[in-house]
Amino acid sequence: MTVTTYPVTITNTAGTTLVGPNLTIDDSCSYWGIYGSVIYTGSKGTVQYCRGLRLNAFTDAAYSIPAPYSAGFSSNNGSYFFVTNLNAGGTGLTPLYLRVYFDANGDNLFDTGDPYLELGPVTPTTDGLLQNISFGDTFIN
Amino acid sequence: MKSRLLTSWVFLTFFGLILFGFCLWGTGCTSHITVPAVPPPAMTNTWTATNTVTGTPVNPTPTSTATNSPTLTPSNTPGTPGIFTPTSTATNTATLTPSNTPGIPTNTPTPSPTNTITPSPTNTVTYTPTLTPTQTPTSTTTITPTLTSTSTPTPTGTWYTNTPTITPTSSFTNCLTMTFTCTACCTPTATYCAKTYMSGTITYSGSGTVDGIHPIVVSGGFGLLGASVTVNGGTYVIGTCLPGVYYLAVNYYFNSWQMIGMRYSNGGSFSYR
16 A cells, blocks of 8 residues: 555644655765676586575685675575675675685685685675676686 | 496496497598596495394483582472372461351151140149157257356455445545445444545655555555555645644655665654554
């Protein structure tokens, strides 16, 4: 039931319809970040609960300093959302280094034999950067 | 011819000899008689030969064959003279006008005399028993397959069938009237009433576009009937039955229902006590 399309007028006191504020909104406040989907196209196994896809973010090009963003997927073509607003404790619009890998041996670690892809620096935007990720077996750890 | 010549020669010779004797006998011929030489008459032989050929004349047999050149076209081979036999039939194509179609004579000869046959004896057919139609045809419609309404999962507990009729009014009194039609054991609720409403407009001034997949949503927490608008500057109406203070949040889905990029704002408070 949608009532927003009906104009409302107060005609008696049994019920009250208040004249509310005229709300305004602009682009000054938005959720910054990166979002998209993750798809594994390789042949090292099927994405499942115990052999999932992992997406990690780092703040350095050596992929050694973790950023507070990560996502795990138990099925292919999942979605991720990294909100990076500073007031939410995020990294703002600083570039992030994203690495995604398929946990081929199911140990939940990025280790030998795992297909992976390192995307390099990805810069969040205030509108939200759509970064869909698709990778195969080109790179094996 | 030869015999005639011979006779003439003999006669002349004899006559000459006589004349010569007279001369000698008459010595008295005192003088010589000089007889001029008379040349013999020219002899003209005339004869006529008549050949009579008997037998059957025979045509000579041709020994050579003449060839006509050039070859005449068409090369007609003369036929054997005889009785002419036409080999083609000429058809007249001219249409006679008017084209009369021979009609069928319509004269009906009137038999005369008129014979009248009277069958005898007269046969009478009697149906036994007498049939009387007593059945009235009826039609039967059979629908196949038979539709069966099933619910999945099977509901448990008391099942109420209510058909609410929502009657929105352009001039609000105090609530939306919802009339329930109870068909089972239930307690009809005659009216659903949101006691208090608040309305206003929502305007987005950013770079996005407000539409069906990029709406602006107003929410205020538990108990508050929120609202959304799909047109920039559209009117929102929110309401609640629960006393309290509600803090409104306005969100604009910049990326089509995605949280990332969503604009947010605190638009004010709405209180009901």
